[in-house]
Amino acid sequence: MIIFYRLPSESPNMRKISIMLAETALPHIIRILEKQTDGKYPEEFAAINPNTTFPTIVDQDNGAVIFESSAILYYLAQKSNTLLPASLKDRGETMKWLVFEAANVGPVMGELYHYLLASHEEISEAHLQRYKDKLAHYCSMLDRQLASHDYLGGAYSIADIALFPWTVILEDMADIRLANYLHLASWAQRISRRPAVSTGQRQH
Ligand SMILES: N[C@@H](CCC(=O)N[C@@H](CS)C(=O)NCC(=O)O)C(=O)O
Incomplete structure (x- = not known):
């Protein structure tokens, strides 16, 4: 258990x-x-x-x-x-995107959340813009990967589960329009239709 x-x-x-x-x-x-x-x-x-x-x-x-x-x-x-794929190559790809989320998207979104919603500390517009620019760059990277792959590591995996929930709040938090990233947007839609994903949503 x-x-x-x-x-x-x-x-x-x-x-x-x-x-x-x-x-x-x-x-x-x-x-x-x-x-x-x-x-x-x-x-x-x-x-x-x-x-x-x-x-x-x-x-x-x-x-x-x-x-x-x-x-x-x-x-x-x-x-x-x-x-988690069985082959070394596919497992490596999957771990690459999983760690990419943990080292980049998660921390930057965490900082943005802190300054925009949690703290009352002053932060310069340039500082906020830096976070938003980083996130736009990550969206471009993901969009490029998803142009030739249905899922980040090839088949649906923990890498997709790690990255998908951020796309839901990206527009509000970082002024990023998901629709501008066609492949990323359709990947997010594919994932949101999975029964387990809507179940996960209903639990909260
Ligand atoms: N890198 C960590 C980040 C975890 C994290 O910062 N979680 C937040 C909630 S989303 C938290 O525990 N905050 C402590 C608090 O709110 O008191 C992970 O991926 O689990």
Whole structure:
């Protein structure tokens, strides 16, 4: 049994794991945590994830504790033996896009979210524009890849699950029109029609 620790709020990082659990049908329970009155997460959670970030999972079958959403996707793919290609070449391609999300799209979107919606700190227009320009560049990269591939690593995989949830909030957050990236837009539409993806959506 997997325990999925998550925040109550909807966010791409939560959504990745909801979609993955729906795709794999792995038995799981959801624990929704919130900060306590002292501004901290419960000690039980800090003990398993010293970085106190969500999502985090615990696999009660073997005691594994995994944080970082891409590591969780990889773990659940291995556990369910699905959504990760078998050949070395295709697996390498899939891991490339998975790590690309973790190292680029996720952090830049996280910074943008922080400055636009979470913090009251002043930030210059030039600084914000830098994030938006980076995201536009990532969309062009993804669009080019998807012009010749139905999915990022060839077949539908954890790389698609990692990147798809960001496309849903890209327009609002970064003034990027998805429709300007034809292949990226039709890929996002294909994924949104998957039963597990709409199930993942309904869970929130
Ligand atoms: N790189 C991490 C990012 C995780 C992250 O920053 N999650 C946010 C929520 S989307 C979080 O836990 N924030 C702590 C908080 O809101 O207190 C991952 O991919 O899991």
